[in-house]
Amino acid sequence: MTDWLGPEEWQALRLSLKVSFWAMLASLPLGLLAAYALSRWRFPGRQLLNLLIHLPLVLPPVVTGYLLLLTLGARAPLGEFLGQFGITFAFRWTGAALAAGIMGFPLMVRAIRLSLDAVDPKLEEAAATLGARPLSRFFTVTLPLIAPGILAGAVLSFAKAMGEFGATITFVSNIPGSTQTLPSAIYAFLQVPGGEASALRLVALSVVIAMGALLLSELLAQRVAKRVAGK
Amino acid sequence: MSLSVSLHHDFGGFALDVDFRAPPGLTVLFGRSGSGKTSVIKAVAGLLHPDAGRIATADRVLFDGVTGRALPVHRRRIGYIFQEPRLFPHLSVRRNLTYGRRFAPRRGDRAEVDRVVEMLGLGALLDRRPGGLSGGEQSRVSIGRALLSAPEILLADEPLAALDEARKAEILPYFERLRDETDIPILYVSHSVQEVARLATTVVAMEQGRVTRAGPAVEVFADPAFSPTGPRDAGALIEARILTHHADGLTEVQAGPARLHLPRTPGTPGDPLRLRIAAQDVMLAREAPQGLSALNILPGTVTAIREDAGPGVLISLTTPAGPILAAITRRSLAAMGLTTGTPCHAIIKSVAIAQREDPRVG
Numbered sequence: 001m002t003d004w005l006g007p008e009e010w011q012a013l014r015l016s017l018k019v020s021f022w023a024m025l026a027s028l029p030l031g032l033l034a035a036y037a038l039s040r041w042r043f044p045g046r047q048l049l050n051l052l053i054h055l056p057l058v059l060p061p062v063v064t065g066y067l068l069l070l071t072l073g074a075r076a077p078l079g080e081f082l083g084q085f086g087i088t089f090a091f092r093w094t095g096a097a098l099a100a101g102i103m104g105f106p107l108m109v110r111a112i113r114l115s116l117d118a119v120d121p122k123l124e125e126a127a128a129t130l131g132a133r134p135l136s137r138f139f140t141v142t143l144p145l146i147a148p149g150i151l152a153g154a155v156l157s158f159a160k161a162m163g164e165f166g167a168t169i170t171f172v173s174n175i176p177g178s179t180q181t182l183p184s185a186i187y188a189f190l191q192v193p194g195g196e197a198s199a200l201r202l203v204a205l206s207v208v209i210a211m212g213a214l215l216l217s218e219l220l221a222q223r224v225a226k227r228v229a230g231k
Numbered sequence: 232m233s234l235s236v237s238l239h240h241d242f243g244g245f246a247l248d249v250d251f252r253a254p255p256g257l258t259v260l261f262g263r264s265g266s267g268k269t270s271v272i273k274a275v276a277g278l279l280h281p282d283a284g285r286i287a288t289a290d291r292v293l294f295d296g297v298t299g300r301a302l303p304v305h306r307r308r309i310g311y312i313f314q315e316p317r318l319f320p321h322l323s324v325r326r327n328l329t330y331g332r333r334f335a336p337r338r339g340d341r342a343e344v345d346r347v348v349e350m351l352g353l354g355a356l357l358d359r360r361p362g363g364l365s366g367g368e369q370s371r372v373s374i375g376r377a378l379l380s381a382p383e384i385l386l387a388d389e390p391l392a393a394l395d396e397a398r399k400a401e402i403l404p405y406f407e408r409l410r411d412e413t414d415i416p417i418l419y420v421s422h423s424v425q426e427v428a429r430l431a432t433t434v435v436a437m438e439q440g441r442v443t444r445a446g447p448a449v450e451v452f453a454d455p456a457f458s459p460t461g462p463r464d465a466g467a468l469i470e471a472r473i474l475t476h477h478a479d480g481l482t483e484v485q486a487g488p489a490r491l492h493l494p495r496t497p498g499t500p501g502d503p504l505r506l507r508i509a510a511q512d513v514m515l516a517r518e519a520p521q522g523l524s525a526l527n528i529l530p531g532t533v534t535a536i537r538e539d540a541g542p543g544v545l546i547s548l549t550t551p552a553g554p555i556l557a558a559i560t561r562r563s564l565a566a567m568g569l570t571t572g573t574p575c576h577a578i579i580k581s582v583a584i585a586q587r588e589d590p591r592v593g
Binding site: 120122123125126127128129130131132133134136137140141144145227228229 | 276277278303304305306307308309310311313315317319320321330331334335362376377380
């Protein structure tokens with residue numbers, strides 16, 4: 001099983017899975033909150049928040065990476081401050097996870113927000129008249145209805161994290177074993193003579209993971225529609 | 232338990248200004264669309280925060296504009312039957328029905344669920360999802376869901392408006408049973424005279440954000456000034472009880488000390504009935520008429536005359552059966568010399584049963 005991938009390739013895959021998993025998990029609560037705020041609340045600055053969330057989608061990834069380096073790098077004030085508490089991002093896998101999380105965030109928020117928009121707020125109103133306090137309403141009515149949407153968002157964010165390259169390599173570089181994710185490894189293999197075979201194996205792996213994720217998120221989105229219709 | 236509602240709210244261009252009491256039984260908020268009825272029950276539910284006023288039951292204040300105290304929606308203990316059913320699509324009918332129970336301070340026993348399920352005929356639907364139910368079935372589930380949250384006030388916002396006639400006929404009896412079998416105040420929004428005549432214990436008539444008339448249904452319907460949808464629909468309500476069924480196909484009912492004859496009406500002696508006598512179906516005579524085919528003739532005294540009601544006039548009379556209305560022409564009014572206090576006889580051409588579909592007698 002292990003012999004069709006070299007040790008360096010395995011290392012990159014393992015690191016990518018770890019980075020993507022944590023990037024996805026850490027963005028979930030924030031993504032849910034942001035999607036809820038954008039879908040249900042009207043507040044000043046709502047458009048600005050929407051814009052900020054979507055910025056990584058259109059900004060060159062290298063810009064996002066560089067901005068992260070400027071704010072959270074080892075020499076940056078915020079980076080130094082967090083460093084005192086043992087929280088460091090620069091040139092570590094946590095930094096790769098942060099970069100990947102930010103790049104996948106708009107995809108996650110969009111998926112959750114779409115499913116929230118499909119849920120009639122009047123249902124929450126009905127739950128209120130039946131005696132449910134706000135948090136109960138959310139957990140017994142809204143959350144079950146959007147659960148497939150949340151899963152779809154998580155899958156997309158995970159898949160995006162698996163493929164993230166530009167921001168990651170800019171922010172945390174390409175260090176085998178600590179920040180060399182799947183795409184960085186492909187890039188590295190392509191830079192050395194005779195690395196094409198390794199690169200191709202990783203490319204195939206990437207294609208399979210990406211397609212599987214897209215398929216899964218589509219299936220989950222269909223389930224939202226079905227759930228909301230009460231079938 | 233009764234509910235008192237007094238509130239003022241400015242919508243910008245439309246002001247709501249109402250003050251009324253809803254005693255036990257069913258109080259219909261009656262008026263055209265846009266008269267502010269729904270806003271009133273939204274304020275009672277806490278879904279609308281009025282600028283000023285006070286909403287309270289005998290022992291609880293739901294909203295007080297002076298102190299600014301407003302109970303949040305989920306603590307008001309109301310059952311709200313919305314115009315559309317608003318069932319939770321991801322839950323089975325059973326779990327929709329019991330949704331409010333877990334939040335109720337006094338958790339009703341299983342027998343209560345069974346009773347409501349039986350009353351609304353939901354037994355066969357319990358394991359289904361709302362998406363597959365018909366409109367009438369969804370309505371019934373939403374009524375049951377509101378009831379099972381152990382409410383202290385029941386609010387219904389035109390629950391029949393979205394249904395066709397057959398479905399309406401299916402749901403109406405359930406509201407009659409609610410009115411007769413529970414002792415909580417029910418606020419029911421409607422713009423249908425038929426629904427009001429059939430269901431209302433108390434009527435609160437609204438027009439452009441204000442209450443124009445409020446009181447017991449029988450009194451309000453007997454007021455010639457109360458013809459919200461035009462004098463054509465004017466007609467009094469009579470509370471009666473079935474006395475006996477005669478062999479010739481008639482049913483005799485007792486209304487106060489008077490007796491009336493109707494076509495055979497289902498029910499056993501002693502059953503209450505509400506009759507509706509349309510003003511257009513009443514003729515007046517100064518002398519006791521002889522040799523008429525009409526079965527129901529009541530002696531009475533004119534109490535009020537309304538002359539601005541369209542082409543004719545509306546006469547209000549007290550009779551032993553209760554107050555009734557008669558629509559006559561201006562010429563007859565002049566020829567008969569009717570004034571307040573004139574004794575006369577009311578010849579009732581037909582009596583409709585407000586509680587059921589419309590069997591009429593000639």
